[in-house]
Amino acid sequence: MLHKKVFRQGSQPLYRVSELISKGLVDLDDLARLIPGILHINSRKDLAIDYISKEGCDLIRYSKEELKELGAEVLRKHQSDYALNVTYPRILSEFDKGDSQMVIPFFQDWRHRPDDRPFYLFTSTKILNADQLISITLFPKDMERLCRKVNTVFGVNRTLDRYFPKYQELTPREREILGLLGQELSRKEISQNLFIDSKTVKKHCENIFRKLGTHKRTEIERIALAFATL
Structure with missing residues (x-):
């Protein structure tokens, strides 16, 4: 049982961003240019990318049109089995409890090609509405430093996943x-x-x-x- 909400770097802007979007007061592309990191909106059903900022498109090397056509398949093509079968189900399970104020931080991986070394992004996400999640993803410019940290120092991404429920207590x-x-x-x-x-x-x-x-x-x-x- 969660006793405390999660507050991490990038979480507070999510409340403001979510409110502006829900009230129809901003254009997503204009908003994405003002916030730190990559703004994206995902389906609560299967995490298909419904919207992602230009910076995000450039990073993952897909156009918005391609992402719309591929749906959740794009995640299966580029992310690890651990993210797909452990991290994401746990996150969706927490959001199924219906706490619209809860913000969940986590690491996610991405590789452009199957034989590439994955790089990692840090994401904070919350419920936007009944059908969607809204997230801000941070991608440090020094990608090699972060990859070394996650892959060889302490396995941070695995630790986050393993201890996330306990940390909330x-x-x-x-x-x-x-x-x-x-x-x-x-x-x-x-x-x-x-x-x-x-x-x-x-x-x-x-x-x-x-x-x-x-x-x-x-x-x-x-x-x-x-x-x-x-």
């Missing part, structure tokens, strides 16, 4: 402390940093370990990195 203070644990701070240092009693920090840490299901410091650091603001 953390309170805002627990998430803050998790981030500090990820910076290898001791409990005493966290206590001094947050101006709270060390016994309180100890209790928060116990709750974090229990909710995440691990007491391994290396795993905690991996989780903290996965959910850190990019």
Whole structure:
């Protein structure tokens, strides 16, 4: 059960963008030029791309007309089995609960050709209406750096998927402390940093370990990195 909504880089603009679109106050192409990253709208049924900004078309090398004709097939052609069979079903399952204010952040992969090395994008998505999702996708210019980070450092995309439901159970203070644990701070240092009693920090840490299901410091650091603001 989700107790807290997700707030990450790119999530707050989604609320404003969604509201403007739902009220018919903006043209999508004009709006896409003003926001950071790639704006796209996907079907809640099968994630077919109903709209994507020019930057997005250039990145994935498809025209809007081609995307409309291909529908969800374009995802099956260019994305991993893990994204198609694990990441996306979990996301759609969360949105099926009907929380129109919830924003879900996740990594997704893309390869232009089957033998290409995949590159990764960071997406924040929320419900736009009964039939569609609206998303902002960030594509760092230093693609090689991000690919190395995701592929060889800590498997961030897998960690996000694995711990996403458990991470939602953390309170805002627990998430803050998790981030500090990820910076290898001791409990005493966290206590001094947050101006709270060390016994309180100890209790928060116990709750974090229990909710995440691990007491391994290396795993905690991996989780903290996965959910850190990019």
